[in-house]
Amino acid sequence: VSVTYPKGFRAAGVTAGFKPSGRPDLALLVADDGATAAGVFTTNAFAAAPVRLCRERLVDGRARAVVVNSGQANAGTGPDGEDDAYVTSAALARALDAPAEEILPCSTGVIGARIPVQKMTAAFPELVEALSPAGGNAFAEAILTTDTVTKMAYAEGDGFRVGGCAKGVGMIRPDLATMLTFVTTDAPVASAHLRKLTASVLEPTFESLTVDACSSTNDTVLLLSSGAAGGEAIRPDSKRWGVLEAAVREVAESLLSQLAADAEGVHHVLEVSVAGAATDEDARIVARGIAESLLVKTAAFGRDPNPGRFLQAIGSSHVPFAPEDVRVRLGDVVVIDKGAISPIFERQDRDAAREAMDAEVVPVSVELGNGTGSARMLGSDLSYDYVRINAEYTT
Amino acid sequence: VSVTYPKGFRAAGVTAGFKPSGRPDLALLVADDGATAAGVFTTNAFAAAPVRLCRERLVDGRARAVVVNSGQANAGTGPDGEDDAYVTSAALARALDAPAEEILPCSTGVIGARIPVQKMTAAFPELVEALSPAGGNAFAEAILTTDTVTKMAYAEGDGFRVGGCAKGVGMIRPDLATMLTFVTTDAPVASAHLRKLTASVLEPTFESLTVDACSSTNDTVLLLSSGAAGGEAIRPDSKRWGVLEAAVREVAESLLSQLAADAEGVHHVLEVSVAGAATDEDARIVARGIAESLLVKTAAFGRDPNPGRFLQAIGSSHVPFAPEDVRVRLGDVVVIDKGAISPIFERQDRDAAREAMDAEVVPVSVELGNGTGSARMLGSDLSYDYVRINAEYTT
Numbered sequence: 001v002s003v004t005y006p007k008g009f010r011a012a013g014v015t016a017g018f019k020p021s022g023r024p025d026l027a028l029l030v031a032d033d034g035a036t037a038a039g040v041f042t043t044n045a046f047a048a049a050p051v052r053l054c055r056e057r058l059v060d061g062r063a064r065a066v067v068v069n070s071g072q073a074n075a076g077t078g079p080d081g082e083d084d085a086y087v088t089s090a091a092l093a094r095a096l097d098a099p100a101e102e103i104l105p106c107s108t109g110v111i112g113a114r115i116p117v118q119k120m121t122a123a124f125p126e127l128v129e130a131l132s133p134a135g136g137n138a139f140a141e142a143i144l145t146t147d148t149v150t151k152m153a154y155a156e157g158d159g160f161r162v163g164g165c166a167k168g169v170g171m172i173r174p175d176l177a178t179m180l181t182f183v184t185t186d187a188p189v190a191s192a193h194l195r196k197l198t199a200s201v202l203e204p205t206f207e208s209l210t211v212d213a214c215s216s217t218n219d220t221v222l223l224l225s226s227g228a229a230g231g232e233a234i235r236p237d238s239k240r241w242g243v244l245e246a247a248v249r250e251v252a253e254s255l256l257s258q259l260a261a262d263a264e265g266v267h268h269v270l271e272v273s274v275a276g277a278a279t280d281e282d283a284r285i286v287a288r289g290i291a292e293s294l295l296v297k298t299a300a301f302g303r304d305p306n307p308g309r310f311l312q313a314i315g316s317s318h319v320p321f322a323p324e325d326v327r328v329r330l331g332d333v334v335v336i337d338k339g340a341i342s343p344i345f346e347r348q349d350r351d352a353a354r355e356a357m358d359a360e361v362v363p364v365s366v367e368l369g370n371g372t373g374s375a376r377m378l379g380s381d382l383s384y385d386y387v388r389i390n391a392e393y394t395t
Numbered sequence: 396v397s398v399t400y401p402k403g404f405r406a407a408g409v410t411a412g413f414k415p416s417g418r419p420d421l422a423l424l425v426a427d428d429g430a431t432a433a434g435v436f437t438t439n440a441f442a443a444a445p446v447r448l449c450r451e452r453l454v455d456g457r458a459r460a461v462v463v464n465s466g467q468a469n470a471g472t473g474p475d476g477e478d479d480a481y482v483t484s485a486a487l488a489r490a491l492d493a494p495a496e497e498i499l500p501c502s503t504g505v506i507g508a509r510i511p512v513q514k515m516t517a518a519f520p521e522l523v524e525a526l527s528p529a530g531g532n533a534f535a536e537a538i539l540t541t542d543t544v545t546k547m548a549y550a551e552g553d554g555f556r557v558g559g560c561a562k563g564v565g566m567i568r569p570d571l572a573t574m575l576t577f578v579t580t581d582a583p584v585a586s587a588h589l590r591k592l593t594a595s596v597l598e599p600t601f602e603s604l605t606v607d608a609c610s611s612t613n614d615t616v617l618l619l620s621s622g623a624a625g626g627e628a629i630r631p632d633s634k635r636w637g638v639l640e641a642a643v644r645e646v647a648e649s650l651l652s653q654l655a656a657d658a659e660g661v662h663h664v665l666e667v668s669v670a671g672a673a674t675d676e677d678a679r680i681v682a683r684g685i686a687e688s689l690l691v692k693t694a695a696f697g698r699d700p701n702p703g704r705f706l707q708a709i710g711s712s713h714v715p716f717a718p719e720d721v722r723v724r725l726g727d728v729v730v731i732d733k734g735a736i737s738p739i740f741e742r743q744d745r746d747a748a749r750e751a752m753d754a755e756v757v758p759v760s761v762e763l764g765n766g767t768g769s770a771r772m773l774g775s776d777l778s779y780d781y782v783r784i785n786a787e788y789t790t
Binding site for chain 2: 043044045046047073075076077078081110111112216217294295298299301302304307308309311312314315316317318321323324336338339340341346382383384386387388390391392
């Protein structure tokens with residue numbers, strides 16, 4: 001159950017032949033009566049052609065369809081890539097009898113590779129034919145690249161539904177990455193208010209994940225509302241706004257955890273919580289420094305409760321705090337106390353700390369003692385598999 | 396030939412028993428008639444106790460001896476660690492009949508581990524006895540931790556000599572890391588002018604190396620002048636200043652290359668040159684972004700000339716440039732031209748680019764087309780060996 005859980009959406013996924021594996025690689029989501037829409041995109045200067053087209057087309061806050069090809073990122077493809085994105089979405093608009101400016105194209109796959117335009121347009125009739133209110137799973141499957149499982153989530157609100165799916169296992173960090181996330185709702189929400197939800201819920205959630213500190217050219221998070229649940233429009237001052245926010249957050253958090261659990265080569269997810277920073281932004285810097293530290297990531301893979309590596313990462317964050325106020329826990333075990341390696345840890349808690357690192361999700365809590373700023377960041381460990389996947393990836 | 400190449404210095408290295416391996420682990424460098432001295436240290440907030448003591452003691456710009464223990468970093472050790480550094484350097488001062496404030500202590504090894512004070516002081520008589528004008532090699536050997544080879548260099552100026560040695564294979568990035576570097580000269584130079592040399596030559600050189608983007612608690616670069624070559628003091632307005640600067644740079648650059656070549660798990664060194672940035676600092680950000688990118692580092696290990704990974708890293712640097720002006724070369728092969736993957740690369744140059752990646756040092760040149768700022772950064776690839784070394788490292 002994913003993007004078609006809310007009313008007013010149909011979806012499909014087919015094999016157009018973009019992937020050598022022969023797996024589904026072309027996905028379509030349609031709001032037949034149109035939808036309001038908002039999005040957030042990568043900040044990479046080499047943003048892919050479809051990302052730039054989506055940004056333009058979302059200015060008026062309306063969308064009819066989202067089309068995703070997996071296999072070719074259409075990034076680093078110059079003016080030809082722009083043409084390809086434009087031409088294919090125009091062809092789809094004709095097949096759907098929809099205005100071209102309401103088609104949102106997304107691409108994911110190899111950077112520098114162009115979309116096989118003829119293959120894609122040739123597959124449109126089959127794709128449109130396959131559209132179904134039960135097509136959410138097929139859509140979630142067809143957007144995958146090196147993902148090993150689909151990522152889907154749903155939530156129910158007060159008379160409305162929220163659904164979503166996501167993909168992305170590498171080139172993921174704050175600023176977004178080769179991550180695509182689609183969240184739909186049938187709650188009636190104006191596009192201005194969808195933008196508010198995007199900024200207050202979706203953006204901070206998906207910026208709390210770092211796999212490899214590499215910000216991709218194609219990251220896209222889209223939020224679409226069909227309004228098909230009916231009833232009064234939900235606005236920030238509506239009674240139901242909080243319910244909607246909670247439902248969107250539930251779907252986003254679920255997709256976030258699913259993305260982290262399927263990160264390239266992952267054996268353990270690190271869940272880093274930082275409190276006591278001067279500001280939330282400071283806390284974020286420290287949390288991200290820990291989650292992205294190669295020495296922390298390799299220690300996590302080796303299940304080695306090495307407090308020195310946390311000390312090193314926190315100390316090089318350059319945010320204000322007094323070293324002697326810093327405390328770090330691994331699971332429930334205090335490994336750093338008053339800014340120094342805890343003597344109790346050295347004497348007796350080492351085995352308990354090692355056990356905490358056996359978990360699939362390893363909680364690391366940092367208290368800086370310098371204020372009320374806090375943040376959370378999910379990261380993955382650095383394993384032989386990560387190196388293998390990325391050293392053997394074919395250009 | 397290393398720190399004792401210039402006149403006026405004696406050195407030694409002995410086994411005090413800090414390392415389980417039984418290899419030499421205590422090193423001493425002495426300027427019998429005293430030396431002027433300057434240093435640059437880690438910016439990590441959890442700077443080790445010896446780093447803080449060195450900083451204090453260098454205020455007056457004079458030094459008699461440098462003592463280095465390898466095995467225990469004396470970082471994250473709280474007030475006890477401060478005492479240990481103080482007590483051991485006081486004991487050494489007595490053994491050398493020197494003022495305690497002219498002893499510069501350095502530690503490298505496991506963070507959180509305290510110095511074995513009794514073992515160290517017990518070894519001082521043997522260490523002092525072993526001092527010799529030919530002891531540079533023994534000194535360079537005894538400062539090593541996970542290094543596989545010693546790093547030594549020397550140069551000759553106009554009537555004076557410069558020598559140096561270094562250690563450090565992991566936890567290395569700009570801001571310095573578990574890297575210790577010692578450079579000596581017998582040229583007569585006041586401490587204020589040594590500081591100038593440190594700032595203009597040593598600091599920028601050693602900030603051009605990133606192994607794992609992890610800034611350590613113990614990084615130290617020391618520059619000592621015995622003045623034993625005699626003659627007029629060399630000042631920034633002296634004719635010989637340029638010669639001195641060149642000799643110090645030659646030693647520093649040589650040590651830098653030796654550090655990069657021995658980086659943990661390294662198979663290929665990446666030498667990233669960025670030109671055409673608005674400022675040198677912008678160029679540095681881009682160069683470092685490339686050298687620290689996990690996807691670039693794994694591609695280097697896999698000898699995969701994947702232009703998309705360079706595009707990704709450059710694009711997420713957030714410094715100003717026009718994407719369509721960017722050109723990237725791998726060796727002599729243009730892989731990105733006008734901001735897009737070069738069609739010539741796709742058609743015919745892929746094999747040549749792959750050959751460029753077979754080299755021990757892989758040159759990556761980036762032209763941003765936005766000004767005259769430039770920078771160079773050395774990095775290492777990310778291999779199975781790096782993961783093994785750091786996942787299996789014992790706390």
